[in-house]
Amino acid sequence: MGILSLFRRKPVETRSSGSGYTAQIMAARESYISGGSGIGELTATVQGCVSLWEGAFALADVQGTNMLTRAHMALLARAAALRGEAVMQITGDGLVPCADWDLSTRNGIPRAYRVSVSEAGGGSTRTVLAAEVLHLRIGSDMVAPWTGIAPLRRAPLTAELLHQVESALRDVYRDAPLGSLIIPLPEGSADDMATMRAAFRGRRGSSLVVEGVAQATAAGMNPNLGKSPDQLSPDLSKSMTRETLEAARDAICMSFGVLPGLMNKATTGPMVREAQRHLAGWVLQPLAELLAEEATAKLGAAVMIDVGRPLQAFDAGGRARALAQIIEAMGRAKELGLSPKEMESALLSVNFGGGDNLA
Template sequence: MFGWFKRQAVPQVETRSASSTGYTAQILAARQSYISGVSGLGELTAAVQSSVSLWESGLSLADVKGTDLLSRRMLALTARSLALRGESIWLIRDRLVPCSDWDLTTRDGEPRAYRVSIPEAGGARSDTVLAGEVLHFRIGSDVVAPWTGTAPLQRARLSADLLEQLETALRDVFRDAPIGSQIVPVPEGSAEDMASLRAGFRGKRGAALVIEGVAQAVGAGMHPQLGKGPDQLSPDLSDTLADKMLTEAKGAIYGTFGILPGLFNPATTGPLVREAQRHLAQIVLQPIANIMAEEATEKLGAGVQVDVVRPMQAFDAGGKARALATMIGALAQAKEAGIDGPTLQDALSFIDWQDE
């Protein structure tokens, strides 16, 4: 009982530093990124949504051979998920079921099992499946975590933040600034007359109006007739180069998604539009389609091909027609000259001709 009168031990203050590179820290960072969004408010801009729509429309046009599971609706959802999250998971059942959230275990850097959340109208349900039961599409993977993907905006977060800040600033200016308002000097009068005059001007001339009397203006050294015009309260944005900076920021976002910025130029003509379509289909979407085809071939057990270039007509139709005519003429001349067999194959391989 005498222990009650002893001084209680003072708790020791934790002085050890927590490591931010452990497995738990990585999991917490991944969850925080998922909850708060991997790309910030840049997703709310028209430039980002236009780029995502091009991915969505381009991939949904793809020709799929080898399976009926990759429907156009599924391809469109996958394209949007890849553009905004960098990865997409589908559970293989009698059809492909989308998964809204997941975690996984790996061995040698390859996924072994998944715990997936399947969205339902009454709330998501969870299921645990093996890696062979899901299609896991991902882009922008890093060697540190090859089992995850990264969205384009996450890889260019600084550019996304710049576009967000520019559009937010312009929105605030045109929402709060007294656009079209003026300082108008008027003769002195009674309080009632001045109040009614202010109310009349405020309803017709702009968001805000400052009215000063002639006597006050002259006393302050600003005669009403100086300048021969009323003073403007509208902000002058010409010196901020906001239009140029906004164009450059949008161009950076378009480039992040693999889209030529000239496609959205008001002066763009047909040849540049076709070149932008070819660039998007051949350099951006077709490699993604090849990755999806490899994943589907491995998990579905059948050879799957996904072609984006042909449905988007992402080629020079006139040049291809001329090349075909030249090829037919060359084959006819080769037949007349008696060139066939290995000699003809060597000639075809010289011009990179390949039979499927």
């Protein structure tokens, strides 16, 4: 080493960010090598759950901003359900959905984004600060808190099971000789039997194989004894495909926060209302609170999003009875001459007032 080494340029270190075109190619290659997986979103069960998320967010009451339109809310819900996160750029014309993005962080908090916006004539890439985008994330973990994880990615085994069962049933109903029979015919020449077999060949749901009476009798199927012809249709009941399919569907519904009873063909009205209440209260309203918190920080105004009221996700009869009892209790308290402080103490004892340190 000499003095000239001090003036040499150091090699530039480049790193892959884990997203973008190269990452997509690598993911596609991995899927090709390891086999199809994580494609449970192709099933009607998943799409039904996603539609519930999408419809609930489209109906939600948004206060404090007019940028979160119903179309944007539906896009956010669908992206969160299938991808686990959604990014929209804040512009003067409104929110712009982003098809793909890359970001840089500090202390695990996003600082800047490189977003890709889809256009009819070709997409464009833009670099924006974190304050210029709305980023909704669900299912984040401590390893990468700046990314979200979709419900299906959190339950890959169940998604794969549902996909395999429905694919197997599709293949059976597409390729199996359903409704086909083996029927006996009177003995004839070899040419006549070959001609008869060729006439039935390829006719699904009819007689695919023809055999002589002698062969049928030797096989224990004597046509003269009232023995029915042999069926070529596969017996799927022994494979427990129905039970497996129902169990996989129920598990997928639970991963999206949808009670399996909602999909039951024997469900009743109270069960439907309870399933809607559970979905709105334990799944969608927390997501709405996360989105409202993000919008409040980025849009500069207090944003509130309510999913429960538009969906009527509450017991209307129970609320009416509770209101009647509260009014009766207030009238009774007035008759007894209770002071406001005593009334407030009574409300705090049943968690009806603020400052009880229970919420």
